Amino acid sequence: MYITITAQKVKGNYAQSASAFVDYLEKENEGKPINELEHFFDQDREEISAMEVINKIDGNTAKLKKVEPKFYSITLNPSRRELQAIGNSPKTLKCYTREVMKAYAKAFNREINGRPVTVDDIQYYAKVEHQRTYKGNDAQIIENQPYATKILILKQEIRRIENGELIGNIKKLQRDMVRLEREAPHQLNGKRIVRGIPKPGPQSHIHIIVSRKDVSTRYSLSPGSKYKASDVEMNGKTVKRGFDRDTFYKNAEKTFDGLFGYNRNYVETYTARKTFLKNPKLYFSIITKLPTNEKALAFKLLEKAGVSTALLHIPTSKLQLTLKAINLLKKGIGKAIESGSIGI
Incomplete structure (x- = not known):
C-alpha cells in the first residue's frame, strides 16, 4: 500500500477551491453509462455529487489565510497483489477507505471539546478510480526514452525534407522509425509504451479530498503539521498538537491486513520503505536474511516492479554490497516506489 498526503497547489500557490481537483477526478466518468459511473462517497453516504463536494469543501475554510x-489530497494506492487479494472490488475499497479515515482521525494529537478527534469530525469525500496512465517517472517510459528521442529526430528530419530544407530519403527514415518503434524495450499490445496510455491490469486506487477544518469549522486539522504528536505547555496549560504520519501509515496497513487476512511481505511494508530511505544497506541486508519463502517472494515482488535483484542472490555469508551495487539497487527501488509498483 502506497499512501500519499499532499496539500493541493495550483501554479505554486495553495488551491483556493476544490473545483479543479474535483473536475480532474470526474474525468474517468466521461463517456460511461450511468450504471458504470463512480460517485463520491463519505463515511456514511454513497453517490454524492461533485457539486456537493465542491460546495462543502470550499465552504469549510473559516479563518484560513490565503497562504x-x-x-x-490523500491517495490510497494498493499494489497489484493487494488488489488481487480483494478481487479488485470497488465495494471492498470503499469499506477499507472508511476504516482508513478512522485511523486518520486517531493520528491527530488534538482534542475537540475535551475529547479525541474522531472520524465524525473529519470533512472528507472519496472516490474510487480504476485507471492509471504511464508517467515520466515510470521505468518503462525512462527506458524507452532514448528510442523516443531518436524517433523525434527522424520526424523532424522528414519534416525538413518535405519543406525543402534538407535532401534525404523519406522512405528510409520512415523505415528507421518503424524499426525503432519495434526495438523499444517496453511494448503494450504491439506498440511502444508512451506517456499517457493506460496501464494494464488492475489499477484501482482511491482519491480522498479532506478539509483542513473540522466539520464544525472551528478547529484546524492539518496532516501537514510541522509538529509530530506532542503535548506542550502554552500559557500555563497543556496543549495537544500535531499529526503522527508514521502511526497513520502503519495503522492503514494493519487495517488492510486485518480486514482481508492479507499476508504482507517485508518489501510491502511501511517499515521497509522507511528503512530503505534511511539505510538502504540495512534494507538489503534484511531482505537477504528473510526466511526462504519470504525472501523468494520479496525477490519476486521487486523483480515484478522492474528492480534487478541479481546482486541479492549472492549467498548471505558472502554478501558484500559495494557502494555502486547499493546505488544501482536503490535507484531501481526508488523508481518502483515513486510509480507505486510495489506496495511500500
Whole structure:
C-alpha cells in the first residue's frame, strides 16, 4: 500500500477551491453509462455529487489565510497483489477507505471539546478510480526514452525534407522509425509504451479530498503539521498538537491486513520503505536474511516492479554490497516506489 498526503497547489500557490481537483477526478466518468459511473462517497453516504463536494469543501475554510492549505489530497494506492487479494472490488475499497479515515482521525494529537478527534469530525469525500496512465517517472517510459528521442529526430528530419530544407530519403527514415518503434524495450499490445496510455491490469486506487477544518469549522486539522504528536505547555496549560504520519501509515496497513487476512511481505511494508530511505544497506541486508519463502517472494515482488535483484542472490555469508551495487539497487527501488509498483 502506497499512501500519499499532499496539500493541493495550483501554479505554486495553495488551491483556493476544490473545483479543479474535483473536475480532474470526474474525468474517468466521461463517456460511461450511468450504471458504470463512480460517485463520491463519505463515511456514511454513497453517490454524492461533485457539486456537493465542491460546495462543502470550499465552504469549510473559516479563518484560513490565503497562504494556508484549504484541503488535502490523500491517495490510497494498493499494489497489484493487494488488489488481487480483494478481487479488485470497488465495494471492498470503499469499506477499507472508511476504516482508513478512522485511523486518520486517531493520528491527530488534538482534542475537540475535551475529547479525541474522531472520524465524525473529519470533512472528507472519496472516490474510487480504476485507471492509471504511464508517467515520466515510470521505468518503462525512462527506458524507452532514448528510442523516443531518436524517433523525434527522424520526424523532424522528414519534416525538413518535405519543406525543402534538407535532401534525404523519406522512405528510409520512415523505415528507421518503424524499426525503432519495434526495438523499444517496453511494448503494450504491439506498440511502444508512451506517456499517457493506460496501464494494464488492475489499477484501482482511491482519491480522498479532506478539509483542513473540522466539520464544525472551528478547529484546524492539518496532516501537514510541522509538529509530530506532542503535548506542550502554552500559557500555563497543556496543549495537544500535531499529526503522527508514521502511526497513520502503519495503522492503514494493519487495517488492510486485518480486514482481508492479507499476508504482507517485508518489501510491502511501511517499515521497509522507511528503512530503505534511511539505510538502504540495512534494507538489503534484511531482505537477504528473510526466511526462504519470504525472501523468494520479496525477490519476486521487486523483480515484478522492474528492480534487478541479481546482486541479492549472492549467498548471505558472502554478501558484500559495494557502494555502486547499493546505488544501482536503490535507484531501481526508488523508481518502483515513486510509480507505486510495489506496495511500500
